[in-house]
Amino acid sequence: MSRSVTDWRAKxxxxxxxxxxxxxxxxxxxxERCVCEIVPPFGRAQSTISKHLNLLFEAGIVERRTDGKRTxxxxxxxxxxxxxxxxxxxxxxxxxxxxKAEEMxxxxxx
Amino acid sequence: MSRSVTDWRAKxxxxxxxxxxxxxxxxxxxxERCVCEIVPPFGRAQSTISKHLNLLFEAGIVERRTDGKRTxxxxxxxxxxxxxxxxxxxxxxxxxxxxKAEEMxxxxxx
DNA sequence: GCTACATATCACCATATGCCGATATGTTTA
DNA sequence: TAAACATATCGGCATATGGTGATATGTAGC
Numbered sequence: 039m040s041r042s043v044t045d046w047r048a049k050x051x052x053x054x055x056x057x058x059x060x061x062x063x064x065x066x067x068x069x070e071r072c073v074c075e076i077v078p079p080f081g082r083a084q085s086t087i088s089k090h091l092n093l094l095f096e097a098g099i100v101e102r103r104t105d106g107k108r109t110x111x112x113x114x115x116x117x118x119x120x121x122x123x124x125x126x127x128x129x130x131x132x133x134x135x136x137x138k139a140e141e142m143x144x145x146x147x148x
Numbered sequence: 149m150s151r152s153v154t155d156w157r158a159k160x161x162x163x164x165x166x167x168x169x170x171x172x173x174x175x176x177x178x179x180e181r182c183v184c185e186i187v188p189p190f191g192r193a194q195s196t197i198s199k200h201l202n203l204l205f206e207a208g209i210v211e212r213r214t215d216g217k218r219t220x221x222x223x224x225x226x227x228x229x230x231x232x233x234x235x236x237x238x239x240x241x242x243x244x245x246x247x248k249a250e251e252m253x254x255x256x257x258x
Numbered sequence: 259g260c261t262a263c264a265t266a267t268c269a270c271c272a273t274a275t276g277c278c279g280a281t282a283t284g285t286t287t288a
Numbered sequence: 289t290a291a292a293c294a295t296a297t298c299g300g301c302a303t304a305t306g307g308t309g310a311t312a313t314g315t316a317g318c
Contacts, residue, residue: 044167046239047232052165056276057158073295083278088296090276098242107285107294115241121234122157128227129156132208166306183265193308198266200306217264217315260318267312275304282297288290 053097054118058082059090063099063113063122070112072105163207164228168192169200173209173223173232180222182215 054060062076077087091111094100101114113119164170172186187197201221204210211224223229 043236043239043243044170046243047235048165048167048170050235050238050242051161051170055158055162055165057154058276060154060157060161074293082276084295085279085297086277092296093275098238104285104295109295115238117234117238117241121231121238124227124231124234125157125160126153128160128208128225128231129153131225131227132160133153133156168306184263192306194265195267195309196307202266203305214265214315219265261316262318263314263316265313265315268310270309271307273305273307275302277301277303279300280298283295284293285295286291286293288292 049097050099053094053099054122056090058086059094060122062087062090062094063118066100066111066113068113068116070110072108072110074108076111159207160209163204163209164232166200168196169204170232172197172200172204173228176210176221176223178223178226180220182218182220184218186221 054063058080061080065071065076065079073084073088073091076091077084080087091100091102095102095111098114099118100111102109102111104110164173168190171190175181175186175189183194183198183201186201187194190197201210201212205212205221208224209228210221212219212221214220
């Protein structure tokens with residue numbers, strides 16, 4: 039029960055734990071885009087992007103539909119953006135603390 | 149620049165993308181606890197838990213201090229709990245959609 | 259100083275992940 | 289039907305990850 043919720047959480051977080059996939063989600067934003075639009079900006083093989091997209095799909099981050107010969111992806115639940123904003127807040131906290139530490143270090147040297 | 153923020157985000161999310169680590173974070177809650185308290189409930193080798201804790205530390209999720217022969221860990225930024233609540237919301241959405249789909253499937257069978 | 263305790267680290271194994279090029283599948287268009 | 293296009297899937301490689309038991313490091317107590 040509770041076990042499976044934890045697993046879902048881990049799956050969602052795992053899907054978002056890769057820089058390329060994070061950027062794919064950002065790139066999608068609120069739009070629906072086909073793979074042929076998503077591939078070029080990332081400079082990775084089409085097969086690589088396809089696997090990332092499938093992983094995001096399996097984790098329920100994106101949904102997809104096919105239209106003719108293309109497959110269109112879109113972010114399924116806008117909550118993911120709230121989540122990313124939350125992570126950003128944490129990341130910024132940490133980076134600014136790092137900077138503070140660096141400055142203190144520098145000050146102590148000179 | 150922007151690259152390194154994305155990497156930080158990925159690092160934070162990666163640290164939280166494992167069920168054991170998620171449960172360690174939950175277990176810590178707002179408290180400060182030593183490794184000797186954390187290990188038993190998880191039924192994993194001490195070395196395994198130690199590695200998980202170190203990974204959480206590297207990602208800036210927890211902080212640690214030593215007191216005598218023990219090392220005490222605590223969640224460093226309470227924002228992590230907001231983040232987890234956000235993930236929960238998503239996970240619940242997805243699980244409930246799964247259930248809905250199952251019910252529709254069952255209904256169509258009988 | 260020796261012993262027991264608490265924790266981190268090491269060496270190792272098995273599996274997962276990210277990446278690629280090549281190929282299979284399916285759809286449109288000529 | 290053939291050719292072109294869009295995407296997914298396969299096989300393979302290198303590296304990362306999670307797990308373990310054994311060992312190193314450091315502190316507390318006797």
